[in-house]
Amino acid sequence: MSGESSSAAELFTRLEPAVRPDYQPRRPDDPRLGEVIDFWDGDPEALKPGRAVLIGFPQDEGVRRNGGRVGAAEAPREIRRFLYRLTPWDAISQADLGEGPPLDIGNVRIDGSMEHSQEILGRIVGDILKAGAIPVVLGGGHETAFGHFLGYAKANLPVGIINIDAHLDLRPAINGLSHSGSPFRQAIEHSRFRLFGSNYVCMGAQPHVVSREHWEYARRHNCAIHWGPGVWPKIIKAFDGEVDRLRANACSVYLSVDADAIRMMDVPGVSAPNPVGLIGEDVLRCARLAGSSTAVSSLDLVEINPRFDRDGQSARWAALVIWHFLVGLAGRPRSWKEPIP
Secondary structure, eight states: OHHHHHHHHHHHTTEEOOOOOOSSOOOTTSOOHHHHOEEOOSOGGGSOTTOEEEEEEOOOHHHHHTTOOOOGGGHHHHHHHHHTTSOSBOTTTOOBGGGSOOEEEEEEOOOSOHHHHHHHHHHHHHHHHHTTOEEEEEESSTTHHHHHHHHHHHHTOOEEEEEEOSSOOOOOOBTTBOOTTOHHHHHHTOSSSOOOGGGEEEEEEOGGGOOHHHHHHHHHTTOEEEEHHHHGGGHHHHHHHHHHHHHHTTOEEEEEEEGGGBOTTTOOOBSSOOTTOBOHHHHHHHHHHHHHOTTEEEEEEEOBOGGGOSTTHHHHHHHHHHHHHHHHHHTSOOTTSOOOO
């Protein structure tokens, strides 16, 4: 236990703690998620099996390196702002997040290179996974994903990745530097803990933004690609099938949601706008399904860019993705949660 406590205390110093919001009115008849969520004080006992653990990764250096529109570093703050305003109770499923409240451990402290911050994120995600809890990472650019993957490497946990994205994100380094378009290639080529290409799935890829070289790389490594024009009418069935396939491969499933997979009429504030993407509501349904599946062990949501948003539309959608995942998770076996009287 002393080793766990030391590790948790060291990680706590790598985080900017989150605080309970004070900007929303409180009414006993209408509680909001910001009132019931727990905020971490460094106690390792709070990292309980089955518990959702929110981590912000306010980093978009990878977007800048990849030639995208910077601003995604501001997303964790904006996503939380709208997430905390949502109800902790779902009237349809009767799930009550107050019975097993998520834990918000704050943001990774960005005080070095992108590679350094990815390493810190990996250490944090690894410790959460080893505790049996469920990391929910708020990016940031899609460089978030490689740091997230490093958590599986540190936990030595076989992983399959479903990436909902307009791009394959299998690009090579640029001038020797990784970036927001390279995380899954980095995972496949990791020196010690390689992601098998057949355990990488991209759903919603758009043909007009995928080069021949990147497609051929995916084909050589047996990656699964579900093209946007073909998958959108049946995305729930396709998503469920890939979760089952990865489970059969003895993988824990990590879901990465890149907001640029969604059509810009639904989600305009992203690093790379998409005029013909997936329907925003369909991805919410995938998030809820992911939360309810015991095969899914973590989630990240990336590339929301508040600088190009309108009336918080994109950040509000991102908050709903997280909310649906949490509601789905609440339907799993109760695990650490207090029994219902």
